Amino acid sequence: MxxxxxxxxxxxxxxxxxxxxxxxxxxxxxxxxxxxxxxxxxxxxxxxxxxxxxxxxxxxxxxxxxxxxxxxxxxLTHIETTRRELVLIKVKADEKQRGEIIDIARIMDCDIVDASHSTLMLEFVNRPERVDLLIDLLRKYKILEIARTGMVALQKGPDAI
Amino acid sequence: MNGARAIVKALEKEGVTHIFGYPGATIAPLYDMLAHSKKIKHVLVRHEQHAGHAASGFARISGKPGVCMVTSGPGAVNLLTALATAYADSIPLVAITGQVHSSLLGRDVFQEADTTGAAEPFTKYSYLVKDTAALPRIVKEAFQIASTGRPGPVLIDIPVDVQLAEAAFEFPAKAPVRGYGVPGKAPAAQLTKFLSVLKGAESPLVCAGGGIFSSHAEKVFTRFVEKTNIPVVTTLMGIGALPTAHPLNMGQVGMHGKSTANDAISEADVLILMGARVSDRAVLLPDKVKRKTKIVHIDIDPAEIGKNLDTSLSIVGNLADVLRQLLERKLPVADDAWAARLTRMKKARATDYTDRARAVNPKAFVNYLSKKIPADYIYCADVGQNQLWSAGNIKLPEGARFLTTGGMGTMGYAIPCAIGARIAAPDRFTVAVCGDGSFQMSLMELATLKQHEVDIKIVVMVNGKLGLVREIQTDSYADNQIAVDLSGSPDPVAIAAAYGIPAEHVRNKEEAFAAIKKLARVKGPYLLAVTVEETESTLAGA
CATH class of the missing domain: 3.30.70.260 (ACT domain)
Incomplete structure (x- = not known):
């Protein structure tokens, strides 16, 4: 667990x-x-x-x-929390694949923050499961490198740590 | 004043009377200032490790943190073993180490080691000081952290330039440390729950650990068990929590403990752990503890509760405070039949004190020794067979102390520990008991006790082997004895003579018992070598 x-x-x-x-x-x-x-x-x-x-x-x-x-x-395991993680993914994107990757970015609601002739860099902030899903979707293409921040979380409601 | 002077002044304000140490280049400014102190005496040891062990012996007898001081690099790294030893047994130490010039940190210069990094797993807290002005406060904090809560070693690593820089001396009356809390009394509701568990118990048992001594709870502990009539077993660190002859004392538990004590653990329906951390050697678990046994754990360190054993009820607090709180309440009294049954069991299982043909029976030796020396004695046992023979056969009267390294099992502990203990209590008879292996890990300290006129007695049990390892090889490795033969060892009597210490070697019971009587009354250091059979085992008996 x-x-x-x-x-x-x-x-x-x-x-x-x-x-x-x-x-x-x-x-x-x-x-x-x-x-x-x-x-x-x-x-x-x-x-x-x-x-x-x-x-x-x-x-x-x-x-x-x-x-x-x-x-x-x-x-915070058994407490209602807001959980977020940021990921940057550099994926190989030649002309044939570029459109498909941009579609994925649009579906997942993530930003394209850098582009070159052969690559795209995606930025995504979401729950870790959604981050995993995005990575999974991009696995079909060649992922060149990934940087994840690790998850941060805060308890929902008025209570603090 | 400079940082070095500030440290000395802060140590004086903390009531430090002795520092055990070994000088070197990066700690030279501090030594320079220590020379002017009228309140602090420096005890030069012969190996940095023993500075820590001597400080440990001092701390355990004085009840105040022991202070040790060494130079950077090899000096500090040599000290690590002693820090690890103190950490495992929760002994309060303040260790001060010199460090290279702060502008050179991380450049691997001469005698540079990452001391705070290396000591991290073995210290309760550590400081790498960068600011001279912060030194007095850091010393104040270090003593507070080392000695309160669950005690332990605190390290202050001080670059040589920080010792030399000038700053105003401001010693705070109090130095609260954010993030550091000290448990005291237990919540009343927990005590009520505990008493209801106790009320229904048919065969309750207390397992007492070193926490009894850390919290100075000996007297209130005795009152509690006498009032409730609950039998007591102890861990190795808890030996002496009750006098050996106390009718409720059923002996030491564990792998090397008494069978009665271990049986008591299996048969108890409520087991109350007091200041004991349930190490693997202490309680053979979970097989020895029945699943239906209710376990109550009283400890100052919440992290110990449930670490090695699932508990039914946990009480976090200072043991002495918790026991005092309990004594204010109406306490159930355990049925006499249970203690009586354990006592009968104990009496039916006699220890083997028979004579040996051409050697001394070490169990009989320890037993006789502990009965013949002054009753408020301090007995420092080393590590190996000598430790187990000592633990299993010593008769501790009220007020006597048994000191050993229970957690780390560091060979060579007994002699420096005894030096520190005797310096803390110059009127108490102090004896260090070693094997011929552990003696050779600490014999350089004969010079220390000679130089500083520390009157301790030393017993060396000579069997020409690393006996406990030999026993493991015999029992678990088809007696394939390797690297346990100590041929080439020097004659302990000749070694003692070289240091100008009177000594004697005994080889049978008559000689041994006569020598014990002499040892008990002779003034000044004295060494007694005792021949023990190679094949002698450590089985503890009743």
Missing amino acids: RHIISALVENRAGVLSRISGLFARRGFNIDSLAVGETDDPKISRITIIVNGDEHIADQVTKQLNKLIDVLKVKS
Whole structure:
């Protein structure tokens, strides 16, 4: 099962290394990890997607809580959330394929942000499942490279972490 | 003042009396200033690892963080083993390491190592200091983090230029750390739930771990179990939570524990873990614990609860506080028949204290030793067979302490630990018990105890083997003995003589028991080598 864990951490040197080191040491498999500053420049928010059973999710939360640089941890797995991920995909697009790829981009409602004689770059912000779908649709063509940010999520409604 | 002076001043303000260390180029400014301190005494060890172990022994007896200080690169890396050892056993240390000039960080210059990076898995927290003005506050924070909550080692890595730069000295009265909380009392509702579980119990059992000592809960723990009449088993780290002869003490659990203690675990219907983290060596789980056993886990570290064992009820809090809270309530009293049954079981299974033909029975030796030395003794056991013989046969009176490395199992711990312990309590009889393997991992510290006139006694159990590994090879690898023969080892008595320490070698029971009586009263350091049979096993018995 995929767990979404959100944490507020001190925005200072070495913190990310502490967190990623903890995951490696305790054998937790991270699917993705996204980090960014919050409205307070001294605090960053990290969103971690980890695969495993409830026991793993419980340990991840507790071990993160133990780190002094981690200020707050919350599991968003069983909470209604808005989840988003950004992806950039560079796909091979010669004249024959170009039209089909543009069609896919239109159907999926994603932007074409760069083009060359032989390639197109697509930008897409959506739920991770939709991102997976887009990648799947483009697999038919030659994908040259992909960059995904990893998922970020916020709890719906008035409650905050 | 410069950063080095600021650190010394901050350490003085924290009440530091001793630093265990080893100097070098990048820590030279700090040593330069330490020389002027009238409050702090420096104890020069002979290997950086032992600076950490000595600080650990000091911490465990004084109840305050032990302080160690070494140089960058190899000095710091040598210290890592001691940090890992302290981390595994939750011992509060503040380790100060020198670091190369901050402008050279990351360039792989002479004696540069990524100390904070390397120590990350073994420290409760670490600092790589870039700002001299921040030093006093960092020292304050480090002592607070090391000694509160679940204790552990904290590292302060200080580049040489940060030690030399000038800044105003501002030592805060308090240094709250955002993101660091310390559990204290437990929620009342949890205690009510616990008491209702306890009320229905027919065969409740407490398993006590090192947390009893970390939270200084010995006295309140004894009151709790006596009032509730609940039998007690301990982990290796929990030995001494109750005196050995206490009628409710059923001994140590686990792979190397007493069969009565392990049977008690299997038969308990409510198992209460107190400050114990249920390591693989402590409780052979899940097979030993019945599925229907209700498990209550009381610990200061929420991450320990449910980590190795599913629990029915968890109580997060400082053990001493939680026990005090419980004692304020009406407590159910366990039926005497249960404790009586365990006691009968224990008595029916006698340990083998018979004589050996041409050697000393180490179990009988430890047993006799612990009865003959002054009752408030500190006994530091090393690692290997000597540790298990010690753990299984020591008779601890009230107030005596048994110190060993339970989590990491670091060979060479006993002698430096004893040095630190004795310095913390100069009036308490202190003995380090090693094997001939672990002795050779720490014998350079004979110079330390000689130089600083630290009166500890040392016992070396000599069997010419790495005995515990030999036992594994005998039992699990068809007695294919490889790399366990210690031929070439020096004569411990001659080694002691070279350091000017009186010593004796005993080879049978009469000699051994006579030597123990001498050891108990002789002033100054003393080494006793004890011949033990190669084939002697560690099976613990009753």
